[in-house]
Amino acid sequence: MMKRIISSILLYLLLGVSHAQQKQIRLIVRGDDMGYAHSGNEALIKSYKEGIETSIEVIVPSPWFPEAVKLLNENPAVDVGIHLAITSEWDNVKWRPLTECPSLMNQDGYFFPMVTPNKNYPGQSISENPWKIEDIEKEFRAQIEMALKKIPRISHISSHMNCTGINEDVKAMTIRLAKEYNINIDPVDYGVQYAGYSGPNKTSDDKIQSFIKMLEKLEPGRTYLFVDHPGINNDELQAVSHIGYEQVAIDRQGVTDLFTSEKVKAVLKQKQIQLIGYKDLPLLKK
Secondary structure (H helix, E strand, O other), X not given: OHHXXXXXXXXXXXXXXXXXXXXXXXXXXXXXXXXXXXXXXXXXXXXXXXXXXXXXXXXOXXXXXXXXXXXXXXXXXXXXXXXXXXXXXXXXXXOOOOOOOHHHEOOOOOEOOEOOXXXXXXXXXXXXXXXXXXXHHHHHHHHHHHHHHHOOOOOEEEEHHHHHHOOHHHHXXXXXXHHHOOOEOXXXXXXXXXXXXXXXXXXXXXXXXXXXXXXXXXXXXXXXXXXXXXXOOOHHHHOOOEOOEOOHHHHHHHHHHXXXXXXXXXXXXXXXXXXXXXXXXXXXXX
């Protein structure tokens, strides 16, 4: 009789834990663009080590990629994604493709700054030029293989400036590559919903308050993805900008402040929100 009672209690507790886990809110906090600047790399690592960031996206052809590799390998627990990129948008710092892909390069040999037409950069988007899908596939393959070589634990692919969505053919090709290399690509396939700021997000305080308001709206039992770009407001990042986005250093410092905010951590703890990475998604796949 006693054994039956103990077994029943254990079963009840296990079922209770399972039910609680099903009702728990899960959140991926993703920091993008690793490799774009030294201070960007520092901010992304700080946001992981001292904050709530769970996943980092690295731009393989970026100028600070070698340092990104070093820092990511020094922090082996952080989830890492390949941020496929075929643009180089900043005015004062540029990067080139890993491969010979003339249809994706401007007259100086850099990637075009934009994916779609931009009034501030007339004629300088990929869409306005005779790009070839063969060039995009070749470059994507090179970036994937370089990332897997340098950071073998890569768990997923994402898209810088929505470059994989130029058209349906590019989108389908990217999905094919993701399957070929056995790398997750779209969190929506895993029942993940995108979450954004719920209110103004210009200043650090704005970001923190709007992020907390967003957390209040998340529903139990669901998985969400929040994306932004950490940085540090210093001399280096103050020199990084493009027309239409001049306050990069201030904006991205605000993201770092948000990701490391004690107030935000307290709300996450109070609401018992589970922070996860892409690498945890297969267990949640529907």
